Amino acid sequence: MSARLFSKLGHFLPPESAHHVAIRALKSGLFPTPAPFHSPRLQTEAMGMRFPSPIGLSAGFDKNGEVYREMLGCGFGFVEIGTVTPRPQTGNEPPRIWRLSDDEAVINRLGFNNEGADAMDARLPQGRTQLPGIVGVNIGKNKDTEHALEDYLPLLRRFLPKASYLTANISSPNTPGLRDLQKREFFESFTRALRSERDSMVAMRGIQVPLLIKIAPDVSDEELETIVGIAVQERIDGLIVGNTTLSRPDTLRHADRTQQGGLSGAPLMALSTEVLRKTSKLSQGKLTLIGVGGVRSAEDVIAKIRAGASLVQLYTALVYQGFGLPTRLNRDLDHWLEKVGVKHLSELRGMDVR
Ligand SMILES: Cc1cc2nc3c(=O)[nH]c(=O)nc-3n(C[C@H](O)[C@H](O)[C@H](O)COP(=O)(O)O)c2cc1C
Numbered sequence: 001m002s003a004r005l006f007s008k009l010g011h012f013l014p015p016e017s018a019h020h021v022a023i024r025a026l027k028s029g030l031f032p033t034p035a036p037f038h039s040p041r042l043q044t045e046a047m048g049m050r051f052p053s054p055i056g057l058s059a060g061f062d063k064n065g066e067v068y069r070e071m072l073g074c075g076f077g078f079v080e081i082g083t084v085t086p087r088p089q090t091g092n093e094p095p096r097i098w099r100l101s102d103d104e105a106v107i108n109r110l111g112f113n114n115e116g117a118d119a120m121d122a123r124l125p126q127g128r129t130q131l132p133g134i135v136g137v138n139i140g141k142n143k144d145t146e147h148a149l150e151d152y153l154p155l156l157r158r159f160l161p162k163a164s165y166l167t168a169n170i171s172s173p174n175t176p177g178l179r180d181l182q183k184r185e186f187f188e189s190f191t192r193a194l195r196s197e198r199d200s201m202v203a204m205r206g207i208q209v210p211l212l213i214k215i216a217p218d219v220s221d222e223e224l225e226t227i228v229g230i231a232v233q234e235r236i237d238g239l240i241v242g243n244t245t246l247s248r249p250d251t252l253r254h255a256d257r258t259q260q261g262g263l264s265g266a267p268l269m270a271l272s273t274e275v276l277r278k279t280s281k282l283s284q285g286k287l288t289l290i291g292v293g294g295v296r297s298a299e300d301v302i303a304k305i306r307a308g309a310s311l312v313q314l315y316t317a318l319v320y321q322g323f324g325l326p327t328r329l330n331r332d333l334d335h336w337l338e339k340v341g342v343k344h345l346s347e348l349r350g351m352d353v354r
Pocket residue numbers: 058059060061063082083097106108110112138169172214242243244263264265266268292293294295313314315316317
């Protein structure tokens with residue numbers, strides 16, 4: 001069965017059931033993963049690592065670290081697993097995911113449903129050098145934890161020896177109060193605490209583990225300026241721009257557009273790329289940027305790179321285009337670069353940042 005047909009069949013099921021079937025099929029090896037495509041034009045050096053492709057799988061698809069190996073096998077240059085919280089939690093009441101098929105979008109209000117840190121830990125090899133590729137761990141807090149650092153610091157300590165990089169997710173719209181961590185009064189002490197813990201752990205072990213922060217595309221210009229200023233000052237390695245949006249563009253057509261939750265997919269492309277461009281301008285090359293939101297074609301990847309991203313991630317387009325997508329994007333990108341005579345994708349980085 002082709003990857004695209006498998007994804008089309010999935011649309012006969014409610015979104016969350018389709019997701020469970022896909023994870024089970026990937027785990028059991030029943031699902032034929034397409035042969036990855038590699039090209040030196042796409043290899044990307046970032047944060048001290050060499051990414052075979054700049055296109056990664058965004059957090060939320062593999063929340064429990066069950067299929068990172070298989071997703072790398074589909075042609076992703078890196079995979080971000082999680083968001084993982086210290087304790088398992090069930091998340092919000094279903095239904096909590098909607099496919100807005102007319103808009104190639106998804107709205108979710110899952111609320112960090114995940115099996116918790118022990119389960120994820122057990123699925124990762126003892127050390128990061130044994131990972132099958134670049135695997136980032138995205139960490140978050142349990143819904144009922146009052147002081148966020150009480151969850152983020154233990155998660156950082158636990159997964160630092162096991163992950164290629166760590167992402168602190170402070171931008172999910174479905175955990176009450178989480179996005180407040182982006183405000184100056186929390187953000188400065190939060191990033192400082194995480195970064196200094198990371199620094200002392202890596203110094204002890206003599207390894208490098210980049211620390212990224214994932215932000216919302218809904219931050220105001222003023223908030224973004226504060227976030228970038230503090231991230232640079234606190235020597236955070238990079239920002240992921242960004243999570244789902246609470247906004248609802250006028251172009252949305254599907255009846256479920258009014259559902260509460262975070263919107264992702266095609267309608268998020270313009271907004272998230274604009275925030276990325278502003279982030280790039282403010283950070284002046286001092287942060288590694290990962291562009292996420294609405295990527296579904298090679299043109300979208302190029303737009304994110306031109307807006308200042310070193311790497312990109314996607315999730316929602318997989319729902320519509322199936323697991324052959326990363327390989328297709330890698331091939332399309334490579335053909336386009338060859339056609340226009342660009343030796344390496346990174347030559348385009350930041351071209352649109354004035
Ligand atoms: C169903 C679903 C679950 C998600 N769960 C998470 C999550 O657990 N942690 C996180 O950082 N982002 C999560 N995201 C956000 C994605 O990682 C990504 O930032 C966002 O969807 C925009 O990218 P896209 O338009 O390519 O989907 C989730 C997105 C979707 C659609």
